[in-house]
Amino acid sequence: xxxxxxxxxxxxxxRPPALLSARAGVGFLLPALAFIALFLLVPFAWIVAVSFTxxxxxxxxxxxxxxxxxxxxxxxxxxxxxxxxxGYSLIVTAIFSxxxxxxxxxxxxxxxxxxxxxxxxxxEVVFTLVTLCWILPEVPVAFGWLSFLDRxxxxxxxxxxxxxxxSPDWTLDHPLAAIILFNIWRGTAFxxxxxxxxxxxxxxxxxxxxxxxxxxxxxxxxxITLPSIRPQLLSALVLISLWTFNTFGPYLITAGGPLNKTxxxxxxxxxxxxxxxxxxxxxxxxxxxxxxxxxxxxxYLLAARRREPRAGA
Amino acid sequence: MRGREVAARLAFGVVTTLLATFFAxxxxxxxxxxxxxxxxxxxxLPSPPSLTNFRAVLGNHDAVVGLLNSGIQALGSxxxxxxxxxxxxxxxxxxxxxxxxAFTAVLLMFSSVVSGTVAMVPIYNIILKLGLxxxxxxxxxxxxxxLLPTAIFLLLDFVxxxxxxxxxxxxxxxARPWQYLPQVIFPLIRPGLMVVGVWAFVGVWGSxxxxxxxxxxxxxLPASVQAYxxxxxxxxxxxxxxxxxxxLYVLPVLLLYxxxxxxxxxxxxxxxxx
Numbered sequence: 001x002x003x004x005x006x007x008x009x010x011x012x013x014x015r016p017p018a019l020l021s022a023r024a025g026v027g028f029l030l031p032a033l034a035f036i037a038l039f040l041l042v043p044f045a046w047i048v049a050v051s052f053t054x055x056x057x058x059x060x061x062x063x064x065x066x067x068x069x070x071x072x073x074x075x076x077x078x079x080x081x082x083x084x085x086x087g088y089s090l091i092v093t094a095i096f097s098x099x100x101x102x103x104x105x106x107x108x109x110x111x112x113x114x115x116x117x118x119x120x121x122x123x124e125v126v127f128t129l130v131t132l133c134w135i136l137p138e139v140p141v142a143f144g145w146l147s148f149l150d151r152x153x154x155x156x157x158x159x160x161x162x163x164x165x166x167s168p169d170w171t172l173d174h175p176l177a178a179i180i181l182f183n184i185w186r187g188t189a190f191x192x193x194x195x196x197x198x199x200x201x202x203x204x205x206x207x208x209x210x211x212x213x214x215x216x217x218x219x220x221x222x223x224i225t226l227p228s229i230r231p232q233l234l235s236a237l238v239l240i241s242l243w244t245f246n247t248f249g250p251y252l253i254t255a256g257g258p259l260n261k262t263x264x265x266x267x268x269x270x271x272x273x274x275x276x277x278x279x280x281x282x283x284x285x286x287x288x289x290x291x292x293x294x295x296x297x298x299x300y301l302l303a304a305r306r307r308e309p310r311a312g313a
Numbered sequence: 314m315r316g317r318e319v320a321a322r323l324a325f326g327v328v329t330t331l332l333a334t335f336f337a338x339x340x341x342x343x344x345x346x347x348x349x350x351x352x353x354x355x356x357x358l359p360s361p362p363s364l365t366n367f368r369a370v371l372g373n374h375d376a377v378v379g380l381l382n383s384g385i386q387a388l389g390s391x392x393x394x395x396x397x398x399x400x401x402x403x404x405x406x407x408x409x410x411x412x413x414x415a416f417t418a419v420l421l422m423f424s425s426v427v428s429g430t431v432a433m434v435p436i437y438n439i440i441l442k443l444g445l446x447x448x449x450x451x452x453x454x455x456x457x458x459x460l461l462p463t464a465i466f467l468l469l470d471f472v473x474x475x476x477x478x479x480x481x482x483x484x485x486x487x488a489r490p491w492q493y494l495p496q497v498i499f500p501l502i503r504p505g506l507m508v509v510g511v512w513a514f515v516g517v518w519g520s521x522x523x524x525x526x527x528x529x530x531x532x533x534l535p536a537s538v539q540a541y542x543x544x545x546x547x548x549x550x551x552x553x554x555x556x557x558x559x560x561l562y563v564l565p566v567l568l569l570y571x572x573x574x575x576x577x578x579x580x581x582x583x584x585x586x587x
Contacts, residue, residue, distance in 0.1 A: 019407040019408075019477055019480050019481075019490075019493075020403075020404060020407040020408035020490060021408065021490075022408055022409070024404075024408065024490055024491075025404040025405075025407070025408025025409075025410060026404075026408075027404075028400040028401065028403055028404035028408070029400070029401050029404045029405070029410075031396075031397045031400060031401070032397050032398065032400065032401035032461055032465060033401075035397060035454075035457060035458045035461050036420065036458070036461065036462070038439065038454075038458060039432075039436065039439070039454075039455060039458025039459065040420075040423060040424055040427055040458065040462075042435065042439060043427060043432050043435035043436055043439065044423075044427050044435075046435035046438065046439075047427075047431070047432075047434070047435055050434075050435070107332070110328075110332070111329075111332060114325060114328065114329055114332075115329075122329070125333070126329060126332070126333045126336075128574070129333060129336050129337055129340075130336050131570070131579060132340070132567070132570065133336050133339075133340070135515060135519075135566060135570055136519070136563055136566055136567070137518060137519030137521075137537060137562060137563060137566060138519060138521055138537075139519075139521055139536075139537040139540050139541075139559070139562070140343055140540070140559030140560075140562055140563050141339075141340075141343075143342075143343070143540070143550075143555055143556070143559050144339045144340055144341075144342050144343040144559075145339050146354070147339075147342040147346070147354040147355075147356065148338060148339040148342065148356075150354040150355075152354075153353055153354040153355035153356075154354060154355075154356075155338050155339075155341065155342070155356040156338070158355075158356075185335070185336065185339060188336075242425055242426075246430070246431070248430055248521075248522050252521070265430075266430040266431075267430075269430045269431060269434075270430050270433070270522075273430075273433070273434045274433075274434075274437075274526065279434055282434050283434055283435075286430075286431040286432075286434060289431055290426055290427065290431055293425075293426045294426055297422050297425075297426060301422075
């Protein structure tokens with residue numbers, strides 16, 4: 001939800017002697033370190049280790065033996081690009097993530113721009129509505145969407161029929177489009193809130209000067225607004241990609257089906273590990289996903305560092 | 314000029330209304346169906362409105378226990394997260410820990426990478442080894458572990474913003490270091506504790522995957538998983554019950570949101586930094 005702020009730097013600049021002894025500090029940190037070790041570091045190490053074994057949830061291989069890189073080879077075996085394979089699910093995830101990203105950023109930016117500099121009840125209503133779509137628990141929201149997308153009774157098809165646009169069975173005929181639409185709806189609030197905070201921090205004089213010197217709305221948007229919110233745009237792009245890449249939510253709409261058409265990586269991992277009980281393969285997939293995520297984060301950090309001198313100025 | 318202004322206002326009205334409609338439509342069923350004694354997947358005004366569905370849900374033992382379990386898990390994780398994160402943030406801010414901020418930033422990155430389904434496989438195994446499968450404590454511990462990095466990161470800012478003179482004067486008055494936290498710091502960073510607490514509560518209240526994987530018996534399941542118990546013999550959800558249950562389940566989050574929005578304003582405090 002609300003996200004960190006850079007207040008700390010100034011306080012750190014001139015640091016008087018520490019208030020807390022090192023021993024007390026360690027004592028205070030101990031519970032947090034225990035949690036972090038148990039639920040971050042151990043799982044990480046475990047994923048790395050098990051991905052090289054043939055361990056399974058139950059049965060003969062419950063202990064697991066070292067099998068080298070064979071899980072990684074199985075991940076990309078001959079059938080990988082067919083429905084149900086890992087490669088196939090990567091492609092599905094790529095389409096799902098790019099579609100969600102484009103939709104969320106465009107809608108969020110549009111809403112932020114439309115209501116920029118506005119106050120009043122209509123803004124409150126719209127922002128509250130969009131924000132609620134984001135923070136309400138995913139299970140009831142998913143039921144709402146199952147009703148919305150229903151072929152016969154769903155509100156979406158009722159409207160489409162009224163406009164003579166046909167009434168497809170969304171979760172059967174266009175399942176990927178359905179979960180992309182669902183994810184855009186769910187996640188737009190984040191970019192909307194982020195961008196409106198960013199827009200609010202642009203000094204109005206910039207835009208006034210541009211207007212006086214004869215720049216039209218488009219020019220003002222491209223030359224002033226967009227460059228000013230570039231850092232936030234970058235943050236939004238990477239955070240949304242990370243979240244979208246790892247989201248499990250669409251499982252509640254399509255459960256990965258039909259015919260694996262919505263088998264995004266999170267659902268694929270769940271299926272391999274918990275349904276098939278194949279933990280060796282499941283953790284290898286998890287490792288690969290983690291590396292992809294790390295790559296994404298690294299690109300983000302590099303890009304963020306490049307902008308740092310400007311942000312400090 | 315005048316004409317253009319009117320046209321712009323009109324365009325603004327049309328576009329914002331369309332966007333608002335897109336966000337409102339999928340919620341409409343959640344608001345209307347619970348009050349319709351013969352609810353289907355159709356979004357229609359209930360005529361006449363009735364409370365039959367709520368009576369049926371509240372008469373269902375598992376359903377009520379599910380809501381209570383959600384409360385226990387959310388409250389437990391919230392208290393544990395806030396307590397552990399506050400201790401850690403205080404230590405990182407006041408004891409001289411070099412690179413405290415970089416440490417929490419790395420932790421944050423790491424936790425967002427090692428999260429979701431990826432982590433569920435080993436976490437299931439850890440909870441199994443601890444003998445906590447199918448216990449609420451297991452869910453609370455796992456949720457707390459996941460929430461901690463962000464919670465520490467958020468609270469660190471609140472503690473760093475406090476001048477050390479507060480503790481120094483407390484020390485002059487004879488307070489011991491372990492008294493700083495409950496008697497000096499906690500009251501001063503209450504807004505931060507509230508923000509993190511509400512954020513943690515809402516996150517756990519809505520969680521599905523973690524309890525779905527770690528819990529087995531009906532008496533332990535939270536409302537998010539319990540909602541899937543309302544299926545008839547044909548495998549179809551009983552919509553009258555599902556809708557009323559969803560409504561009851563959403564209500565606390567809705568009220569919390571409205572309260573936070575009214576009290577503090579729901580927005581980004583200072584924007585995102587990498």
